[in-house]
Amino acid sequence: MPTYACDLAAVRAAAERLKGAAHRTPVMTSATLDRLAGRRLFFKCENLQKVGAFKYRGAANAVRKLSDTDAAKGVVTHSSGNHAQALALAARERGVPAYIVMPKTAPAVKRAAVEGYGGQVTLCEPNLADRERAANELVARTGAALIPPFDHPDVIAGQGTVALELLEGVPDLDALVVCLGGGGLVSGCAIAATGVKPGTRVFGAEPLGADDAARSKAAGEWLPQTGPNTIADGLLTSTGQLTWPVIRDLVERVFTVSDDEIRAAMRLVWERMKLIVEPSGAVGAAVALSEAFKSLPGLAKVGVVFSGGNVNLDKLWW
């Protein structure tokens, strides 16, 4: 068996590290969604996690694992999304600086959110080269540790605690459905779930407009995401060097859903479960409600992750 970025022991260690820091989010159910899905669904509510997304787990695990000497120098990342906020908060909780590189085109509200958690924002040009230059410059100047959004062993291990808790709450799950952008969440969950309970089937959930993982699985080789176009703005990136091998080997299949399906699932969750999920956060539910997934036999109980709930409430989503 090949070795991946982390193993079950690392996920369990992350769970210990996150005790008293991350919320143990509730698992919720809905008779209406069960009826529509044709099976029982158990939703792990990471939209109720700190900073409104599972990202806090990976960021906090990485920050807490640093030695005191390393931690004192701070942490760096380039992100304008939930990971940036998560890292800023995790750093503040440890009393160390967080340097966040953000494209100068990022919405002011995202910058304000990071600064609200105490993060120090550095603006860069909106391209990969300048983003990496800015981050590397910060690392060189401060000695801070670079904690990328998903392709990092401690981040993946932290995200895996989602599956650990879900299976502790509902031990007889047959499968998990986990949304997938860079793949930190799904690979951590796959390592945890198949480790804790071999035979648990793990499925990826991807927007049709950013379906690199589905295409990669079909091709049997890593393919990048180019020109993503989807409402699920947390799932735009390609999978990474550490996450792809896990997805290749431990994720049975990646299902895709259209933006209309994502929007419909999101509305259903708001309307029937009274829970705010963001578009990316509803992609797992959209897959669970899709005809392709419903036609899979042998899945009586399925865990689905609501990955986040950070939305702009000033717009109508439907």
Next chain:
Amino acid sequence: MPTYACDLAAVRAAAERLKGAAHRTPVMTSATLDRLAGRRLFFKCENLQKVGAFKYRGAANAVRKLSDTDAAKGVVTHSSGNHAQALALAARERGVPAYIVMPKTAPAVKRAAVEGYGGQVTLCEPNLADRERAANELVARTGAALIPPFDHPDVIAGQGTVALELLEGVPDLDALVVCLGGGGLVSGCAIAATGVKPGTRVFGAEPLGADDAARSKAAGEWLPQTGPNTIADGLLTSTGQLTWPVIRDLVERVFTVSDDEIRAAMRLVWERMKLIVEPSGAVGAAVALSEAFKSLPGLAKVGVVFSGGNVNLDKLWW
């Protein structure tokens, strides 16, 4: 001590009757709202109750308490709101008919919701006289039991189970803040809370645009609500013959909040707690965040009821 519509024993009996029927809704907290309120708040999430509102408790208690002979004849109510849906569902669960009288001006979506739960809708003219005529006619024709939205001992006892569960979950609460329209919820909660733990302070929360209970308390006598005007459309009615004496005696004070305060609290709950509450459901939170309430000394831990989460998602609320 005067006798009210029900007592703690009746609330406890309701809790037994609702076991396995009503959801034991979670109690949620938010560091952000605690900071804004200047104390610890514990939110009882009745927006996650069946039909999306606490109303299910009172309706189901009333339906389940009927003898088999009486139940077989069905139940009647006049309501176009959450109580109508709740009664329809409770009746369907017992396998008996629910006759719902609704003004013909009620939105189609509300009629569809009641029919979705199996309720049989009778339309009437949009005035009290015709509504009562239609309901009485149904009672005369079918022998069904009239279950009004709040002014009924079994309904009040059912709603009281909200406070029972809240105090079981957080036994050291100093006070409850409960929103107030007809007063079924607040009176049931006041009976339960002061019964289980004498000394628990119970406060009402009312929209400024429908402040009959606040005015009644100030006057020391029952006053009706006329011309209500508020975004909190579940709280428009006057208190009733059974609920008013409880409010008069067991509710320490009724606080009022403006529609702007209600809207701001509602948005805060959506944004920070990722929970959908309807305007009426956010009135308790709005009071907890108001300067008047914040200035009360001696309240370290306060329970607040999110009464419901049924909103029109096709409009922006802010």
